[in-house]
Amino acid sequence: MWKHSRYNAISIDGERRSSVYMAQSRLSILAVCFVLAYFMVVLRLLDLAIIQGEVSSYDTANSKIEKSQDVSAISARRGDIYDRNGFLLATTLKTPSLFVDPLLVIDAGSLSDDLAVIIPQLDKSKLDRVLHAKNRFGWIARNITPAQQQDILNLGDPSLGFEYEYKRIYPQGELFAHLVGYTDRDGLGLAGIERSYNDVLSTGKDVNLTLDLRLQHAVKRELSKAISDFTAIAGTGVILDAKTGEILAGVSLPDFNLNTVNKASKNQMFNRLTLGVYELGSMFKIFSTAALFDLHDVDMGKTFDARTPLRVGRFTINDYHAEKRILTVPEVFMHSSNIGSALMGDMIGGEALRKFYSDLGLLEPMDFDIREIGKPLVPSIWRRSTTLTASYGHGLATTPLQMSAAVASVVNGGMLVNPMLVKPSNDNIKSEMRVMSEDTSDKMRKLLRLVVTKGTGKNADVKGFAIGGKTGTAEKSVNGRYDRKKLISSFVGAFPMDDPKYVLMIMVDEPKGNKKSYGYATAGWVAAPAFARIVTSMAAILGLPADKYDPQKDISLELLPYLYDEKGGKKLVSY
Amino acid sequence: MKGNIIKYGVVIALVVSSGGVLMNVSQQVQTAEREVKRYDRKLAAKEESIRVLKAEWAYLNNPARLELLVSSGLSLSAANSMDIISDISNDEESNKEPSVSSPVFAPANHVNSAPLHRDISYVPIPRKSPVNIKNANFNNNNNGGAR
Structure with missing residues (x-):
């Protein structure tokens, strides 16, 4: 454009010439600016219409899908x-x-x-x-x-x-x-x-969680076998780490599919492990016997007269596996004598026994990782009769998880165990609270082992493992009366007994005797075999060696001198 | 005047070329941004399918299902409580000389030179098949009938 102006310009000389020239050059600068401005507009148009046009049309078409697929658009994803x-x-x-x-x-x-x-x-x-x-x-x-x-x-x-x-x-x-x-x-x-x-x-x-999928399945499998074998209505089972209280498996049957919760019935959804409270019967003898050892200076040879039923007020205390003779502490324990335990309770005293149970966390609702927690049923007025019945587990109802945690506290050396489902971030989860002396715990381990080698829990024994435990058979209370036909059969145990690592508990609700159990539906026939089957599975799953146990050095052998035969003569029961 | 023309020429050329460079850069940035968006979308889709696959894997590994598969498809049975021992080298039975007779087709020297593996994870590598395998008569029934 400036070339053009140059050739067609009128030629002027002198001073004016320079001013015209100046005006020309200013005009041309202005013109160049406009040209550039238009050029940029053209470029921008090209950019928008051709290069970005393709993309933005794609964006519009997909914006809806993108919006709904965008993770942040729906709120944060829930953790696994x-x-x-x-x-x-x-x-x-x-x-x-x-x-x-x-x-x-x-x-x-x-x-x-x-x-x-x-x-x-x-x-x-x-x-x-x-x-x-x-x-x-x-x-x-x-x-x-x-x-x-x-x-x-x-x-x-x-x-x-x-x-x-x-x-x-x-x-x-x-x-x-x-x-x-x-x-x-x-x-x-x-x-x-x-x-x-x-x-x-x-x-x-x-x-x-602290749970182990494989153990959970093993417990469920064996528990449902026990329930179907004995046509029971329900059951629960748990495996605890005896020292830390970590729950390795916890099953409550009948259960329901979590993916179709709306189809589940109330019965299926009821958590029998932590929410259900049950009178678990003779298992409480573990704690009353431990209280006797811990609060009184008695040895295994201490005897209790179980010849005649005990009458307290309107109660009559009878033995289920009646021996009708004077029994030592190991005998009371292995034959699960109610009379013997009641006499122990009398010796301990109501207040002391209550405090001992309370220290083990058996009388208050648990502080636990899930909120479905049952409140134990404890008599409000603690009379002498209450003490006697409470020493063998009558009139007290707790949750099965509480019971197994208390047993863990007894066998692990006397440190209180708090069951947990989520491991705290710091590794130091060893209990600091002592609930009984190490010596008491030692004696209790021997007694529990004796129940399995000689007493009511023989069916819980597994070759190669020092298993100890206690049976519990309780009649269910129906409308305020105990129904002799409706039982709660349970077994709580630990192994290896010289230094327990695992505590297991099995509870079966309303089992009915079958041919194999000769019509019995008691704990020794229902819960103890299921316990043994779970331990067998555990050994395979966790790779627990069977050759660590030496039958010649079994801890229950020390108790043999305290076992007498029926006639009262001091004879060893053949081993 | 001529100097001015060159001056303007240079300025305009600079302006145009810098504009061109600028546009090129902005194009590249936009292309890269599109690329990033595309990869983000792909990544999100892949992550989602990984989650689905993980859930499916967990579902397929349900122990009850595996147990069913094992019982129907394998000739394995559950381990006994006595089957697991702490140290296999202490086990008396495994320390004994193997009393198993030598395999039918393996040359005798093979058996003697083969190391005795105490490691249970040892998997024997298939050896070269013996040369005389062609001549071996597998059809014992026929033979017996002819006799």
């Missing part, structure tokens, strides 16, 4: 729950839900046929109603599988669309029903760990 070995127990998956815009449906008949093939559980008449509706939105199926989604995408029907939402998935189904718990549709924990650790899980953090 794992077992102690990192097996997945609960996770959250983004699942598509299928909806339809009925206005865009072209051929409702063929569409409903196609959908019925892909999603077989659809209700045909309901589907037709949705497809013919006069509105612009209708759900067809919630939370479909990825394979189903792919099939629907392959249909290519423009009226169908997906909404994405999070769904809680429990890959193990029923196995951890009562401890892991479940959430509502919006991801709010309603039971178990899901409820008590809701604050942690809802911020997206994972929770690692």
Whole structure:
């Protein structure tokens, strides 16, 4: 442009010439600026229309999907729950839900046929109603599988669309029903760990439990075998680490599938391990005997007269496995003599016995990782008769988990055990609270071993392991009266008895005797064999060597001098 | 005047070329951003499918299911409580000389030179098949019938 102006300019000389020239050059600078400005506009147009145009159209088309697929758009994903070995127990998956815009449906008949093939559980008449509706939105199926989604995408029907939402998935189904718990549709924990650790899980953090998937399955398998063998109505089983209180397995039967909670009945959802309180009977003899050793300077040779039933007020205390003679402490324990234990209770005294039970955490609700906790039933007025019956477990009801924790405290050297499902971040979880002397714990381990080698718990023995334990058979109280036909048969035990590592408890509700048990439904026939089967499985699962146990050095052998035969002569029972 | 023309020429050339470079850079940035977005989307999709696969893996490893599969598909039975020992080298039985007779087709020197493996994880590597395997008569029934 400036060239042009140059050749067509009128030639002027002198001073004026320079001023014209100046004006020309200013004009041309201005012109160049405008040209550049237009040039930039053109470039920007090209950029927007051609280069970015392609992308932005893609963005618009996908913005809807992207929005609903965007993780942050739906609130943070709930954390996962794992077992102690990192097996997945609960996770959250983004699942598509299928909806339809009925206005865009072209051929409702063929569409409903196609959908019925892909999603077989659809209700045909309901589907037709949705497809013919006069509105612009209708759900067809919630939370479909990825394979189903792919099939629907392959249909290519423009009226169908997906909404994405999070769904809680429990890959193990029923196995951890009562401890892991479940959430509502919006991801709010309603039971178990899901409820008590809701604050942690809802911020997206994972929770690692102390449970072991393999042991959990073994306990469930053997417990359900015991329940079906003896046509019982329910049962519960637990494995505890005897020193730390970590729960390795905890089962309550009947259970329910966590993925279909709305189909579960109240009976299935009831947590018998931590919420149910039961009179567990003779197991309390472990604690009354421990109290006797801990509070009084008595040795194993101390005798109790169990020849005649004991009468206290309107109560008569009888023996189930009656020996009708004078018994030493090991004999009272291994024959599970109610009379003997009641006499021990009398010797300890009501207040002392109550305090001892209380120190073991048997009289108050537990402080535990899940909130479904039962409150123990304890007599409000503690009379002499209460003391006598409480010393063999009558009139006291606790949760099975509390009971097994108290047994762990007795056998582990006398340190209080608090059961836990979630390991605290610091490794130092050894108990600091002493509830009885080490010597008492030592004596109790011998007595518990004796029950399995010679007493009521023989069926719990497993070759290669020093198992100790105690049976408990209690009559259920129905409408305020004890029903002799309805029993609670349980077995609590630990192994290896010289330094217990595991405490197990099995409880079976209302077992009925069968041919194999000669009609008996007592703990020694129902719960003890299940206990033995679980220990056998544990040995294989955890790789526990069987050659560490030497029958020649069994701790219960020391008690043999205190065992007398029926006639009262000081004779060793043949071993 | 000529100097001015060159001056303007240079300025305009600089402006145009810097504009061009700027646009090029902005293009590259936008392409890179698109790329990042695409990878983010892909990553999210992959992470989601990993979660689905993990859940499925956990579901398939349900011990009850594995137990069923083992009982129907394998000739294995549950271990006995006495089957597990703390140290295999202390076990008397495994320290004894093997009383197993030599395999039918293996040359005798093979058996003698083979190290005695106490490690239970030892998996024997298949050896070269013996040369005389072609001549061996597997069909004992027929032979017996002919006799």
